[in-house]
Amino acid sequence: MATTKETKRILDVDDLHVSFKTYAGEVQAVRGVTFHLDKGEVLAIVGESGCGKSVTAQTIMRLVPAPPSFIKNGSIVFDEKTDIVKLSERQMQKVRGSEMGMIFQDPMTSLNPTMTVGKQISESLIKHQGMNKSQAMARSLEMLRLVGISNPEGRLKQYPHELSGGMRQRIMIAIALACNPKLLIADEPTTALDVTIQAQIIELMQELKEKTESSIIMITHDLGVVAEMSDRVIVMYAGKIVEEGTVDEIFYESRHPYTWGLLRSVPRLDAENKSDLVPIPGTPPDLFAPPKGCAFADRCPYAMKVCLENDPEKFVIKGEHRAACWLCHPDAPHVERPVETGGAV
Numbered sequence: 001m002a003t004t005k006e007t008k009r010i011l012d013v014d015d016l017h018v019s020f021k022t023y024a025g026e027v028q029a030v031r032g033v034t035f036h037l038d039k040g041e042v043l044a045i046v047g048e049s050g051c052g053k054s055v056t057a058q059t060i061m062r063l064v065p066a067p068p069s070f071i072k073n074g075s076i077v078f079d080e081k082t083d084i085v086k087l088s089e090r091q092m093q094k095v096r097g098s099e100m101g102m103i104f105q106d107p108m109t110s111l112n113p114t115m116t117v118g119k120q121i122s123e124s125l126i127k128h129q130g131m132n133k134s135q136a137m138a139r140s141l142e143m144l145r146l147v148g149i150s151n152p153e154g155r156l157k158q159y160p161h162e163l164s165g166g167m168r169q170r171i172m173i174a175i176a177l178a179c180n181p182k183l184l185i186a187d188e189p190t191t192a193l194d195v196t197i198q199a200q201i202i203e204l205m206q207e208l209k210e211k212t213e214s215s216i217i218m219i220t221h222d223l224g225v226v227a228e229m230s231d232r233v234i235v236m237y238a239g240k241i242v243e244e245g246t247v248d249e250i251f252y253e254s255r256h257p258y259t260w261g262l263l264r265s266v267p268r269l270d271a272e273n274k275s276d277l278v279p280i281p282g283t284p285p286d287l288f289a290p291p292k293g294c295a296f297a298d299r300c301p302y303a304m305k306v307c308l309e310n311d312p313e314k315f316v317i318k319g320e321h322r323a324a325c326w327l328c329h330p331d332a333p334h335v336e337r338p339v340e341t342g343g344a345v
């Protein structure tokens with residue numbers, strides 16, 4: 001969908017289904033995900049482990065190995081023109097290097113241990129931006145300064161194993177941002193780091209958000225990071241989006257019992273009292289054979305008969321705030337959100 005100049009749409013994901021073929025059967029990891037991202041926006045994706053956050057994000061960059069994965073259905077329109085799903089690997093390589101960047105949880109898995117930092121940053125600049133070697137090295141130096149690496153000239157000649165975890169993550173960010181990507185995806189960029197370094201990396205990402213014009217998808221388990229950095233939030237459960245809205249709508253006016261449970265169960269880096277956390281009882285459903293009704297039904301204290309039979313549609317609460325829960329149906333009984341907020345803001 002085309003939008004006005006001020007709100008250029010960077011990403012339009014529509015009814016995306018991604019599965020894995022395994023010996024035991026088909027794992028339906030992403031089951032009909034629809035969302036969008038506008039220029040300059042930061043979108044957070046939250047949800048328990050295994051709910052499909054990384055598969056969704058990596059499918060946007062077509063980084064999920066296929067096979068065993070396959071895109072069963074849906075489209076991912078990037079920059080209002082390209083359907084990522086339809087691109088060949090060769091075409092995708094171009095998009096990846098020049099228009100999208102990704103920061104992973106563990107920089108060591110994505111940095112090349114046999115190449116110096118300088119070579120790794122400059123490589124894609126030479127390949128995708130048509131720079132010569134000295135231009136690319138100058139830009140690499142500029143990027144290391146931007147991400148706050150001390151002694152950047154010296155670092156360019158070092159190998160990843162000679163750097164600390166925090167520095168390696170900064171290098172990953174530098175590589176991801178070197179080509180000025182329209183879209184930056186950060187998949188738990190701070191989880192592998194110690195708490196002080198986590199805070200520094202988040203501060204850096206916030207600064208970069210102001211300086212660059214990239215749109216960001218941020219996957220994180222930390223609600224403090226969500227509150228500080230993002231504009232909108234998607235809550236995923238068992239391969240689907242169960243609630244979406246602005247940060248305030250999700251934290252203060254959420255309508256889905258899973259969102260309530262998540263807000264009470266997830267610790268915040270900046271929370272003073274972590275003792276109020278209440279885990280969500282039970283476990284997510286098996287994605288080999290997801291239930292036909294609401295996937296949260298067997299863990300939900302408010303489950304009704306209809307929940308077991310029919311998967312709820314996404315009800316519009318207000319504007320872009322939507323929740324897939326039968327409690328949002330106009331004829332449903334009224335249920336108040338539990339008062340305790342635990343780790344939430």
Ligand SMILES: Nc1ncnc2c1ncn2[C@@H]1O[C@H](COP(=O)(O)OP(=O)(O)OP(=O)(O)O)[C@@H](O)[C@H]1O
Binds near residue numbers: 020047051068
């Ligand atoms: N290579 C694979 N083969 C089979 N199933 C897979 C594969 N990769 C992921 N899955 C399944 O897809 C589902 C979604 O996984 P995904 O990695 O997206 O979860 P996540 O939300 O990112 O979790 P986490 O918070 O732990 O990173 C999970 O059930 C997972 O087991």
Ligand code: SF4
Binds near residue numbers: 257295
């Ligand atoms: S649809 Fe039913 S089971 Fe699912 S979250 Fe809502 S009330 Fe609970």
Ligand SMILES: [Mg+2]
Binds near residue numbers: 053
């Ligand atoms: Mg993940």
